[in-house]
Amino acid sequence: MFPFLARLVQRRSWVVLIFWLVATSLLFLYAPRWEEVTKDDDVRFFPRDYPSVVGQELLERGFPRDAASSQLVFVFERLSGPLTPADLAAVEQHAAEFYKFSESNPSLGVKKLDTHRTPVIGPRLIGSAHDGPGQAVLTIASLNGTYLSRKTRIAVDQILGYLAEHAALPDGLHRSVTGSAVVGHDMNTAANESIHNTTLTTIILVVVILLVVYRSPLLAMVPLVTIAFSVVVSMKAIAGLTKIPWLSFQVINITQVFVVVVLFGAGTDYCLFLIARYREELARGRSRKDALNEAIVQVGGALAASAGTVIVGLGMLYFSSFAKIRYTGPAIALSLSIALLAALTLAPVLLSWLGGAIFWPFRPPHHTPGADREVESLEQVPMTGFWIWVANLVVRHPAPILVVSIAVLAPLAYVGARTTSNYSQLADLDPDRPSVVGASVIRRYFAVGELSPTVALVENPKVDFRTPEGREKVAEVTRRLLAVPGVAEVRSLTQPLGTPPIPDDKKSIIQLMAERAMRGAVDGRYVSTKAPDEKDLNHITRFDVVFKSDPFSKPSLQSLDLLDQTLTAASRPGEPLYGAVGIGTAGSTSALNDLMRVTTSDQRRMYLLVTFGVYVILVGLLRRPGVCLYLILTVVLGYLASLGVTELVFRGMHHSTEPWGGLDWTVGFFLFVILVAVGEDYNILLMARVIEEEKKYGVIEGTRRAVAHTGGIISSCGLIMAGTFGSMLTGTLTSLRELGFSLGLGILLDTFLVRPILVPAFVVLMDRIWNGDAPGRLKPAASQRIAEPIEEALVEAPASKNLTADAVDSCLGQFYED
Template identity: 35%
Template structure:
């Protein structure tokens, strides 16, 4: 098949170039803007049947006028002093009217502002004022989710009001006015994502070009892979945007980052392996047309097999239930398929176009027996290898001490594997934590947390359903009061700062106790009008559970997204179920969504940890035909993954000493899938070459010969792949930085330790019979070399490697 493809490309290369150019032009002409057809947000990616998503729907039906998907919060505070009367007048007479006017006209179409709550009355002052009386909140509740693009004009309008007040000096002296809230943080997160995408795409191109030029020092040699991957990636992105715009394939904005980084890293690798074999064929005496055809015929299968490992490995993520992970399992393999096709056709056509000039100013080696010529000084300087061929020296050492070298390499990495195992579940599920600390919403949040509990902007909403209890009946309010008091009795254990309910509409804070003059909660002491207002707000008056559903708003002492909050939610649920065995419970809010995210992610992680190794093992078995070697290759990359995870935890833990809770939840699952798949990618190239060299040099010498021949080219590809992953560090989001470091380190670990040491050492032990009967049964058999397979002649090293 690859022989036919090679001949076709070599013969009809102008048609191939024209076809790819036409596809690129059409995709650019008809595809919509990526940002216009993609969405973002972790909660929106949860399965529809997750408990928090179902609870949100129930809340909307039961309280259609009360549901707020997100909010903008203005913090009004004085440092070290209580708010003054002029501050309250400023909020009531200046700030609130301007906010209503500005938000009413923000955006297009229907307003997304549900209500604006201000601390201008006694009741709202208790709810929105701080315990130290030094701060108050103005809350703008929105009907949209926290990363909905429709929030942007409203947030901008609010920030504009604050900015104008500062310019006009309309804020009382000494009064701080800052903007935060989850909608504001969501806007900042979207902007950070877009900035990260632009930075990563820019640095990916820069780093790939720089590495290609430094490693190969031939302009066209650098341009050909880059142009190939650029065209393929652009076509993939535009086709995906078309599918998203048509409603066929929902897409997350972050998918562009994964596609760009993986496609550039893998695509350049595929091109370089093809170019390396093309150069061998030229140096073996073939003309450019025959060299292109032979290169595709000889390495097309290996490139496709290694690509299939990456594509199928990452494709297992399509089985995930979390939408963002599920999408990655579809769109990344789709892009890699296009890149693979580009490498085997567009790149080959460019080689056919440029001929021997692809390697200028380097001089190709003369064919064996074809005489020799002395290159001029500039060509000699360019022809010097950047990477010293340490693999020629490593081979004899491995032949002499395979067990010792293998044991030393493993022993050096074991401590990091232990770190990974001990801290494997130290993960965070807070999307806001990805933001840089200097963005405005984060600075305002720090001010807010000086005066209020962290859970104030995202209370945990507990829905109580009972077919036997009419919560609108005043005589049943005492049951809710007793439940509220029982929760307060364990306030410290449950991390509860305050509770608002139909029995305690003003909450249970010291300010509420002081205003009411009594405690514990006792609704019978409320005025009748106050009880009716509480019933109107906290008891459902629509939907299937009319009057039989009420909600409690629980303000936590800890960050609603933190692991402490998730643990507190579990304890609160246990306590409520013990008290209300016959009632149904549901939970809404950031903490409930984060818990569902953790549950779904753990299930997806377990699924990936099973499926990816199985798929990779099956592909290895098909390519190599040896069970033992296939199992070992899978175990070697799993070991590399654990070591990489341990190093990443250590590095980021030390760099955020005292305030580091763990890796972002996306890092382990994407790191596992990508590193296992990409690691086997390089192993396939090495082992297939070993099979070829064993036929020429014998069972042991063939291993070291293959290592020496492929050392520079595979290592160069590893450095380029690591460089593309390292571009993730240029983004401003912490999760991207963690993943970028982990992937870059993992690829380098595979390039410098697993592939040149752990794999050859094991194969030497196996082939030499030191593993007993296992070696006799599972040793590699030589691959039959086709007659006239040009390129590498006995005794000549792969001259195309890095130079």
């Protein structure tokens, strides 16, 4: 395959160019724009039996007007004292004008507006400060879009624009906005900012590194143009997958960050290996044509095998049940395949066309007649002296080095193994975001759970909840829900304002008359009196539950679990809800809880599938099951250590009033998948060289030479990969910063500790144990063929101190060719 590809690129370069131009033109002609198909809405992809799905269905059946998916909360506060009549009048005027605005803009999706004048719930929307003279009032707009959807983000953008032009409020009255809709808006806005910042930083970083490595502008341009073109084609190809009916592919917005970062990291590595091999062949005296042909033939197999581990590892994510994971992995795998193809076709065409001018302002690599070709080859290796020192140290003292390395990593890995995942959306946002600012205001006057109350719904065809018997059952369940730890308030049919009802014999005549007058409104709010389907009339009831903690936080998720258990227990025989056929919860906390449930299940499954898939590829390539298992274990150790360091760093940087809740749930998951795939990518390159060298010199000397020869190029590639992942630190989402830090650290650990130390130390140690060799001793058969030590070959040609490009030696490509 690769000889054919080399001939095609050399003799029919115009065919390659036409292929890319036609393919790109077709994608731009038929594939939709990324913005048209991208989805941010995580919460619509849960199985039908999940509580949030059941709850949303019951809400739509029993309370169609209240079946909003997110809320926007206007908070009006006066810090200096109670709200004045003028303040309340201004709030009413604000609500009336906003209602007119929403009616004239139906695309906003505003379903209803609750104010302090709304029957039943209105009085609960005025709160006094917990520790001061201030007072605040809420106005709640219910939207029909889920909080993370693109539709909601656009609606909130329009509303914020409207508010910016709204008339000024009375002096001393301040307005802020929050609620689940604003949280989702801020999440999506931060994600888009992160995409822009990360893309720009990645491109600048790669350009700088390439210029430092090659010092030739045209040579640096080849991988840059190749990968930039691959990114554009990949984005269109991913969007084009949505047009395949039977595939039902979905494009997740945040995928763009991973595509850009991974392609500029791994794709640049592919080009580095090709160009470095091209330089090496020129230095050995080949013509430019023969050198490029040899580079494609020898490096192509190595790159395909290395990329295969990453592609298979990420492709395994397709078996996830959660859309954000299921479609992100294969999308990155597809983009990597495109980048690999471009590196083996488009980059060689550019190298061929530019000829010797590509090395300007320096002279092209060449062979000096009479000079030792091995010495010339070693001169090209970056940091040769350093890697020879590392190789000698590891080979001479494998056991102590292995013990010390594991002793350093083990405590960090222990911390990593004990990390907990954080699902809080507010924790992912910077403190100056509108939703976070508004949430802090609400905390001063209300239970923070008012940001997004959870609605518990019960369907029982045997109970009419408007009858005295039904009311008594509701009262009993309300009492049980109030007893759940973390619940601040429960509003239901029997206590619509959230306060326990006053016994009838203690009520005044005025109170009894007011209660009777309000009964119709109360029943309509908490019982399905206006259900579209007759069989649902009066048989569905709701409980509005307000938690004491942030509705996106772990304490709220724990309280929700206890609430679900309480409702389930109340539906057993002899209990008040016996006969219930449907119990669900609606709201942001419920959706987030189901997100945690589905991702936790997916993580367990993906850890096994990704590890198994990469292990199978390793065994197929290296044919050494025991060594392959050790390679997997070393990468897992590096993963846990990276996770532990990230936990310690970001916990130390945490200065919020809220306690540290752990790393975002995406960090541990994507760190594992990417690190296992990319880490084994580098291990393949090392072990392939070890296997080839040991055929000539034996295991110990072969390992020494493999580390010395591959150390430079793999460390260069690792630095580029770590740098591109590190560019995610410029994002504005905390989760992306955590992930960028952990990925960059993990790649550096793998590049400078796992691959050059843990792996060769194990290989040498196992050989000595298995064969009983003394330290430094070589097998007799191998020692007869041993060449002069690497150090002696460098005496007359000391290694350059500058970071230069290099390639994997010919035996690496020969390994894959065989």
